[in-house]
Amino acid sequence: xxxxxxxxxxxxxxxxxxxxxxxxxxxxxxxxxxxxxxxxxxxxxxxxxxxxxxxxxxxxxxxxxxxxxxxxxxxxxxxxxxxxxxxxxxxxxxxxxxxxxxxxxxxxxxxxxxxxxxxxxxxxxxxxxxxxxxxxxxxxxxxxxxxxxxxxxxxxxxxxxxxxxxxxxxxxxxxxxxxxxxxxxxxxxxxxxxxxxxxxxxxxxxxxxxxxxxxxxxxxxxxxxxxxxxxxxxxxxxxxxxxxxxxxxxxxxxxxxxxxxxxxxxxxxxxxxxxxxxxxxxxxxxxxxxxxxxxxxxxxxxxxxxxxxxxxxxx
Amino acid sequence: xxxxxxxxxxxxxxxxxxxxxxxxxxxxxxxxxxxxxxxxxxxxxxxxxxxxxxxxxxxxxxxxxxxxxxxxxxxxxxxxxxxxxxxxxxxxxxxxxxxxxxxxxxxxxxxxxxxxxxxxxxxxxxxxxxxxxxxxxxxxxxxxxxxxxxxxxxxxxxxxxxxxxxxxxxxxxxxxxxxxxxxxxxxxxxxxxxxxxxxxxxxxxxxxxxxxxxxxxxxxxxxxxxxxxxxxxxxxxxxxxxxxxxxxxxxxxxxxxxxxxxxxxxxxxxxxxxxxxxxxxxxxxxxxxxxxxxxxxxxxxxxxxxxxxxxxxxxxxxxxxxxxxxxxxxxxxxxxxxx
Numbered sequence: 001x002x003x004x005x006x007x008x009x010x011x012x013x014x015x016x017x018x019x020x021x022x023x024x025x026x027x028x029x030x031x032x033x034x035x036x037x038x039x040x041x042x043x044x045x046x047x048x049x050x051x052x053x054x055x056x057x058x059x060x061x062x063x064x065x066x067x068x069x070x071x072x073x074x075x076x077x078x079x080x081x082x083x084x085x086x087x088x089x090x091x092x093x094x095x096x097x098x099x100x101x102x103x104x105x106x107x108x109x110x111x112x113x114x115x116x117x118x119x120x121x122x123x124x125x126x127x128x129x130x131x132x133x134x135x136x137x138x139x140x141x142x143x144x145x146x147x148x149x150x151x152x153x154x155x156x157x158x159x160x161x162x163x164x165x166x167x168x169x170x171x172x173x174x175x176x177x178x179x180x181x182x183x184x185x186x187x188x189x190x191x192x193x194x195x196x197x198x199x200x201x202x203x204x205x206x207x208x209x210x211x212x213x214x215x216x217x218x219x220x221x222x223x224x225x226x227x228x229x230x231x232x233x234x235x236x237x238x239x240x241x242x243x244x245x246x247x248x249x250x251x252x253x254x255x256x257x258x259x260x261x262x263x264x265x266x267x268x269x270x271x272x273x274x275x276x277x278x279x280x281x282x283x284x285x286x287x288x289x290x291x292x293x294x295x296x297x298x299x300x301x302x303x304x305x306x307x308x309x310x311x312x313x314x315x
Numbered sequence: 316x317x318x319x320x321x322x323x324x325x326x327x328x329x330x331x332x333x334x335x336x337x338x339x340x341x342x343x344x345x346x347x348x349x350x351x352x353x354x355x356x357x358x359x360x361x362x363x364x365x366x367x368x369x370x371x372x373x374x375x376x377x378x379x380x381x382x383x384x385x386x387x388x389x390x391x392x393x394x395x396x397x398x399x400x401x402x403x404x405x406x407x408x409x410x411x412x413x414x415x416x417x418x419x420x421x422x423x424x425x426x427x428x429x430x431x432x433x434x435x436x437x438x439x440x441x442x443x444x445x446x447x448x449x450x451x452x453x454x455x456x457x458x459x460x461x462x463x464x465x466x467x468x469x470x471x472x473x474x475x476x477x478x479x480x481x482x483x484x485x486x487x488x489x490x491x492x493x494x495x496x497x498x499x500x501x502x503x504x505x506x507x508x509x510x511x512x513x514x515x516x517x518x519x520x521x522x523x524x525x526x527x528x529x530x531x532x533x534x535x536x537x538x539x540x541x542x543x544x545x546x547x548x549x550x551x552x553x554x555x556x557x558x559x560x561x562x563x564x565x566x567x568x569x570x571x572x573x574x575x576x577x578x579x580x581x582x583x584x585x586x587x588x589x590x591x592x593x594x595x596x597x598x599x600x601x602x603x604x605x606x607x608x609x610x611x612x613x614x615x616x617x618x619x620x621x622x623x624x625x626x627x628x629x630x631x632x633x634x635x636x637x638x639x640x641x642x643x644x645x646x647x648x649x650x651x652x653x654x
Contacts, residue, residue, distance in 0.1 A: 212375050213408035216481075217422035217471070218396035227421075231412045 049295075056289035063282040076289035086290075089265070089273040095180055096187070096269060097248050101241055103188045108195025109237065113229075115196070116203040126200075130193045137190070141257025144186045148172040173259050179267045183255050187248065195240045202236030203229070238309045242302065249298050270294055325386055325478040325511045326351045332371055332381035334364075334535075341367040342378070343535040349479070349528075352509040354502070356522040356543075358558045359532035365515040366405070368532070369481045372513060373400045385478050396427065401472035405483040407464040409456040415467050416452040419443065422475050442470040445500055447493075461488045469497070473504070479511045486521065498524055519559050523547075531555050553583065553650035560585055562610060562621040564644075571616050572640050576654045579645035586623040587641075594639025599630055613638065 024032075056076055060069045080086055111129060115122050132140065147155040150168040160167030172182040206229065214224045252271045255261070261268035261276075268276075274294065278287035327349040334342040342364045349355045357365040370376040372383055374395040383390040390398055401422070409418050419439045423430040430438075443449045446466040451459060456467065469485050485501075486494045502525045505512055516522060522529050523543050531539040531546065531554070539546055539555045550556035556564045565584040569575035572582060572595075597615040609628050613620040613636065620638075630636065645654040 207406075207408070209404055209406055209408040210410060212395075213402070213404060213410075213471075214421075215375065215395040216373055216400060216402040218399070218425040218427050219421070220396070220426065223426070228410060 052288045052291055055285050056292050058285040060285040061282050062284040076286045077293070079286065080290055080293060086273065089268050089270050092180065092267065093249065093269045096184060096251065097245060099184045100187045100248055101244055103184065104192045104195045104244060105237065105241060107188065108192045109199045111192070111196045112199035112203055115200060129196060132190045133193045137254040138257045140186065140190050141254045144258055145173065148182060174263055176263055176266050179259055179263060183258060183267050186258060187254060191244060195244065198236050198240040199233060202233035206232050235309065235313045238312060242305055242309065246298060246302060327372060327479055327511065328384040329371065330382045330384065332378045334367055334371065334376065334378050340535045342371070345537045347530060347537055347540060349511060349513060352511055353527045354505050354512045354514065354525055355528045355530060356514045356516060356526035357530045357532055358516065358522055363532040364535040365532055366483055369402065369483055369513060369515060372479065373402050373481050374398050399478045401475045401477035401480050403468050403472045403482040403485045405487070407468040409464055409467055411457045413456055414452065415448060415454055415456060418456050418467055419470050419474055422471060438474045442473050446470050462490060462493060465489060479513060482512065482514045484515055484517065501525060519561065523559065531558050550644065551652050553581065553646050556583055556644060562586060565620045567618045569645055571618060576645055578647050578653050580648045581646045582640065583644035583646060584640055588643050589622045590639045590641045591624060591636055594637050596635050597638050599632055599634045599636055601632060602630055
């Protein structure tokens with residue numbers, strides 16, 4: 001009987017290739033390559049997460065390491081969820097999230113739409129517009145405190161000039177009603193370019209010939225926008241919203257520099273509030289429970305959102 | 316019937332059209348009359364200006380000078396939508412986020428047409444049956460093969476009643492069988508409905524079988540315009556003569572046969588212009604049996620010739636065949652026909 005294909009292939013394979021490298025199986029070599037990453041992941045992500053969950057059921061305080069640690073069950077969770085102050089910071093965060101995303105999407109998409117029109121110097125404009133994104137959030141927070149300064153601040157001067165009011169008659173950071181808007185404005189100023197860049201990538205991915213086909217198919221510019229441009233940019237836009245949403249849910253540095261959570265606690269976002277509980281009041285067990293709640297919230301919302309995003313992409 | 320009879324008079328006239336891209340003249344003073352109900356095929360190699368001509372008529376590009384007239388009216392400054400032209404793009408240009416059905420319905424949903432829903436449904440059904448894409452109607456446009464995309468792209472034009480259909484190599488990425496089917500189908504649709512078509516192709520079989528008129532473009536110039544038969548039997552130049560005919564026209568120095576007119580530099584011989592069995596001797600280099608015909612590769616006074624002979628020929632490599640030119644074409648040094 002003549003040899004099968006497999007037998008002939010086996011015969012043709014040089015013995016060196018068939019042999020294991022220095023006595024290690026392929027699987028063992030694969031594990032060696034993956035092990036450092038797995039170790040790092042366990043050490044700096046998974047272990048702290050599990051440890052935090054463990055701490056969240058105790059009354060442990062990190063500034064009293066010698067005190068006896070008591071297991072308190074779901075007590076921490078009950079206290080957090082029934083604390084009206086914490087619900088207030090949640091509200092503040094929601095307000096901040098909704099308005100920053102709304103403004104950044106509207107302005108970012110509009111800018112991208114304009115920049116995408118071919119005109120002289122649009123590359124230069126892109127660079128200029130993208131500039132705020134390249135700065136450090138702490139720096140941005142710091143210099144906007146100057147812009148918001150009632151006596152010498154440029155922002156107050158311009159608003160005063162446009163509305164014929166006295167620039168020093170209002171303080172964006174000091175006023176309880178204005179402070180929530182002050183942080184929305186700065187975050188929008190800083191991160192709209194990011195949304196714009198992603199939208200621009202989406203717009204540039206649409207081949208020009210599709211618009212030519214639509215021209216020949218007698219679609220108006222308006223219909224082209226609604227039936228071609230928007231649906232084709234939508235997945236990009238949703239991705240930008242996801243990034244901005246997650247980023248702003250954990251917003252800390254910019255707002256701390258700008259308002260420090262004040263006046264009072266009117267701009268105290270959850271992450272600032274959490275930091276106070278954990279590292280000013282040193283309620284470690286309590287703040288661990290707080291962190292777990294926030295984590296579950298972000299994770300849950302993001303998962304639902306990503307599902308929706310995938311559905312849009314499949315469409 | 317797919318497309319209803321046409322009431323629109325859609326004679327399309329290109330008047331002194333010149334278009335430059337940088338220093339290159341894509342079109343150089345092109346004049347052409349596309350009669351109502353005709354099937355005009357533009358022939359020429361890549362870069363001859365075929366696609367540019369389509370884009371001029373569609374209004375996607377504007378000529379530098381000259382004018383396009385449709386039904387006697389100047390189209391200067393009018394957008395494609397206002398011209399009511401349907402275009403099939405070489406790169407398909409389907410709407411990728413829409414299904415095949417939505418792609419086909421797209422032009423019908425133009426507010427300029429206000430097609431009733433039932434009418435849209437009926438047209439999509441008809442067109443998709445003709446193009447054999449009925450089973451793909453609910454697929455997304457991106458989930459199709461190249462050939463299927465091209466058929467959807469043709470379908471998107473056929474659902475409409477435009478003044479003129481503009482088609483840029485619409486059959487180029489189909490397999491041979493489908494291409495032959497659609498060639499017949501397109502011709503049938505056009506002949507039956509009286510639609511006007513301007514059609515770009517590389518394929519001379521498409522030109523010969525479908526065209527009522529052929530326009531030969533060379534470096535942006537329209538060098539010849541006429542029926543396929545005219546162009547085949549009465550070419551104005553070597554370039555024109557080389558566009559049609561399989562195997563290609565043979566070109567030899569005019570002096571090899573004698574009897575050449577004054578000024579002639581080259582003699583052009585199509586297979587049927589070579590009489591076998593008389594005249595001077597040539598040497599058979601190769602015999603290709605293609606089934607329905609047999610091609611003879613001949614060597615005549617050190618010049619190569621390809622001609623056609625009887626399918627069941629007894630000739631073999633190394634044999635001697637006598638040949639004589641019969642009403643050949645003569646061309647001058649610039650390649651212009653002199654006799």
